[in-house]
Amino acid sequence: MATIKLVVKSRGGRELLPDGLILPYNATVDDLKARFAELKPYFYPSRQRFTLPPREGARSGEALVSGKRLSDYGLEDGSVLVFKDLGPQISYRTVFFWEYLGPLLVYPLFYFLPQLFYGDLKVPEKSVAQNLALAYWTFHYVKRELETVFVHKFSHATMPILNLFKNCIYYWGFAAYVAYFVNHPLYTAPPVNRTYAALAVAMLCQFANFRCHVILANLRPAGSAKGYTIPRGFLFNLITCPNYTAEILGWVAFTTATQTAAAGLFTLVGAAQMAQWAVGKHKRLLKTFDGRDGREKYPRRWIMLPPFF
Amino acid sequence: MGLKSAYLFLYNAVLCGAWGYVLFLTYKTTQAGGGLQDVWQAAEAPLKVAQTAAVMEVLHSAVGLVRSPVMITATQVASRLFILWGVVVLAPQPKAAPVELLTLPLGGGVRLQLSLVTLLTAWCCSEVIRYSFFAFKELGMQPYVLLWLRYTAFILLYPLGVASELAMVALALPHIRAARPLSIQMPNPLNIGFDYYWACWVAVLLYLPGFPQLYFYMIAQRRKVLRSGRSSSSSKLKHQ
Numbered sequence: 001m002a003t004i005k006l007v008v009k010s011r012g013g014r015e016l017l018p019d020g021l022i023l024p025y026n027a028t029v030d031d032l033k034a035r036f037a038e039l040k041p042y043f044y045p046s047r048q049r050f051t052l053p054p055r056e057g058a059r060s061g062e063a064l065v066s067g068k069r070l071s072d073y074g075l076e077d078g079s080v081l082v083f084k085d086l087g088p089q090i091s092y093r094t095v096f097f098w099e100y101l102g103p104l105l106v107y108p109l110f111y112f113l114p115q116l117f118y119g120d121l122k123v124p125e126k127s128v129a130q131n132l133a134l135a136y137w138t139f140h141y142v143k144r145e146l147e148t149v150f151v152h153k154f155s156h157a158t159m160p161i162l163n164l165f166k167n168c169i170y171y172w173g174f175a176a177y178v179a180y181f182v183n184h185p186l187y188t189a190p191p192v193n194r195t196y197a198a199l200a201v202a203m204l205c206q207f208a209n210f211r212c213h214v215i216l217a218n219l220r221p222a223g224s225a226k227g228y229t230i231p232r233g234f235l236f237n238l239i240t241c242p243n244y245t246a247e248i249l250g251w252v253a254f255t256t257a258t259q260t261a262a263a264g265l266f267t268l269v270g271a272a273q274m275a276q277w278a279v280g281k282h283k284r285l286l287k288t289f290d291g292r293d294g295r296e297k298y299p300r301r302w303i304m305l306p307p308f309f
Numbered sequence: 310m311g312l313k314s315a316y317l318f319l320y321n322a323v324l325c326g327a328w329g330y331v332l333f334l335t336y337k338t339t340q341a342g343g344g345l346q347d348v349w350q351a352a353e354a355p356l357k358v359a360q361t362a363a364v365m366e367v368l369h370s371a372v373g374l375v376r377s378p379v380m381i382t383a384t385q386v387a388s389r390l391f392i393l394w395g396v397v398v399l400a401p402q403p404k405a406a407p408v409e410l411l412t413l414p415l416g417g418g419v420r421l422q423l424s425l426v427t428l429l430t431a432w433c434c435s436e437v438i439r440y441s442f443f444a445f446k447e448l449g450m451q452p453y454v455l456l457w458l459r460y461t462a463f464i465l466l467y468p469l470g471v472a473s474e475l476a477m478v479a480l481a482l483p484h485i486r487a488a489r490p491l492s493i494q495m496p497n498p499l500n501i502g503f504d505y506y507w508a509c510w511v512a513v514l515l516y517l518p519g520f521p522q523l524y525f526y527m528i529a530q531r532r533k534v535l536r537s538g539r540s541s542s543s544s545k546l547k548h549q
Binding site: 181182184186187188258259260261262 | 495496497498499500501502
């Protein structure tokens, strides 16, 4: 079988493999990464990134995407590739598990052990809003943990390990911040009917969000080739990211049910982050499904929050 | 010169002048034997105007008038405004006493202290250099002296500035703790609580990781810019 020999350089221009990297001519990007990891075991495949040499004037070249063949990039015998170490990686599933575990542990501390946080303030009996807030909060994060284990499929398996710390600080910190105010001895509860109504809406949102996650997970049946499919059915016929719509409305409802500014801030920050992701996904879908050369055309949809956005 | 350049030149020239004036007032007062109170009295008005005007820089970068990133500019301006309005103006102590660091056993004993005067020195010097650098840039000029100062003076001015800012916070904290200004107490119908004393601590903790990061970034920039600036013409500097 014919083989090709590739030259692998660091971004500084140093040759990393004195004998080059020898692969079958029809090898894929994944084969390349596996072979490189055999020669340099320290760089396991998920922390490798290969790019073509930058064109004149450009800062970096095109990145090789997993699943494609080397020939798709015009790579042949003697071609040069640039290697970048992405740093230590950690799986998405692990990150999700830890970031959602925090809120599950932190929030109840404020409910059950107020004497740790509120000094000498006398703790009155909990109100309905506080009891239901604890139940809803716990339900929400248990749902997220279960989805992480049983539902979600991750298109990228790993992320840089630093994200674990960033995400945990975000989720654990906000859990403490919201729990501090909702369980405060001087907490003022809204009218109880408002709490019931708002939490009923929030539960509907949870259900809608779950359904969206199931639809997304079924887009890529196990073992099938990668590649985008246009999500359809349920709210996806109207909105690009209805899972975010439901998530945000759920938190708006939680904020209404507890009438707490801290929950409002958590909602706002989360919504801003989700909006950024949603715009990215919407653009990606519009670009992938542009209706040309026999490709599907992405239908007109709201990005995240109809009828505004 | 286009309207944009003319405006940016004017903005930078005026602010360079304003900070120079604050520096002049500070040293005129201390030379005349004035204390911290006198320095504050002399410099207060132009200092407030010059520092608050920096909000325009966030706007400039938000509308694309200058190339600096919005978030970084906003963070820097916000931290200055916090120190000026939220610490020095808010509490009386920063205008009354210095923070004594140590006394060196030299001559009659040389005292090292951080005070409003070291704060104003660091702020004024770095701003005069920065704004004059940008003003000249709008004229299409880049005197090597200014380039060198912009990428050298920070080595001393930046740590002095940060240390003085932290000293201002240290001086103000007891007052803030006792008087609890700008704070919202529970209970209230929206269940809002805000404690300015703790917010100050959070701000200070955010300073710590920011300082070495920016300092070493500037040192790397210095190496890059001064190396290429000496050998070639001024037009190479696109990143500023």
